[in-house]
Amino acid sequence: MRTGARAGERLELTQLAPSGRSILIGLALLLLACGSYALARGTSAFAVREVTVEGPPRHVAKQVARVLSPTRGRSLLALDLPGLRAAVQNLPAVAAVRFDRAFPHTLRVVVVPERPVAVLRQGKASWLVAASGRVITSLDRGDRKRLLRIWLKSDVEVRVGQRVAGELREAVRVVAPLVRAPLPARVASLRYGETELTLVLRSGAEVRLGDHSDRVLKLELARQILPSLQPDTRYLDVSVPERPVAGTTLNS
Structure with missing residues (x-):
């Protein structure tokens, strides 16, 4: 009985195993698929004819399209997407980017732009800075009037495309929330230092935040107290924060 059972098991396993013909057919299909993919990469079947850019302002979209212009005529399958991503994100106004191969001939690009939050000022020079701390572009004097000014020390070096660091980076973090959730009184500028963060209002009054700690709490306190002053x-x-104080002279 045991011998018969074992023979039956071997017979079932033999029936389940693929035949030589099935293996050959599978290999042929695999080779055909690989060949078709290689052919598609090397021909104009999926050549890029259109690059669409979604998400950023028009002037940034034009910059992105210019960077990606060499992709036109190349196969969608042959594009080096990591390399293209690095090239686009190297643009100072771009925070992140995503690509979509929209077959047969379109490269779709979705861009997350940097979010401007303040204008850096140093002498006659001005720069637009993003919430990330990245310097987006230089500005003419008087541009972006609705954004507050951060006055820089003379030894601070600013480069477009680079992120600010140190005390200035902390200062940018403080003012970034004010773009989407402004104070009841309009802020004109920010003075900053290792132990000082002071918002100067358009009226000339000041909101003194002290050091960089508890900045969210301090801004919320100012938001609640300012209307009652x-x-x-x-x-x-x-x-x-436990003891907010208001005064009628700046020297207090």
């Missing part, structure tokens, strides 16, 4: 108030000090 008297018109002659010259400063609001929230550097110690």
Whole structure:
């Protein structure tokens, strides 16, 4: 009985195993698929005829399209997407990018632009800085009037496309939320240092934040307190969140 059972098992395994003919057919199909892919990469069957850019402002979209112009005429299958991603993200105004091969002839590009939050000022020079700390572009004096100014020390080096560092980076982090959630009073500029962060309002009054700690809490306190202050108030000090103080003279 055992011998018969074993023979039956061997017979079943033999029936389940693929035949030589099936293996040959499978290999042939695999080779055909590989050959078709290689042929498609090397022909104009899927050549890029159109590059669409979605997401950024028009002037940034033009910059992206210019960087990607060499892809026209190349096969969608042969594109070096990591290399293209690095080239596009090297643009100062681009935070991130995603590609989609929209067959048969379109390269679709989705761009996340950098978000401007302030204008850096140093003497007569001006630069636009993003929430990420990246310097997007240089500006003419008076551009972007609705963004607050951060006055730089003379020894601070600024390069378009690079991220600011140190105390200035912390200062940018402080003001970034004010673009989407502004204070009740309009902010004109920011003074910053190792132990000082002071928002100067359009009225000339100051909101003193102290050091970089608890910046979200301090901004929220200022947002709640400012509407209740008297018109002659010259400063609001929230550097110690547990004990906010307001005064009528800046030297207080």
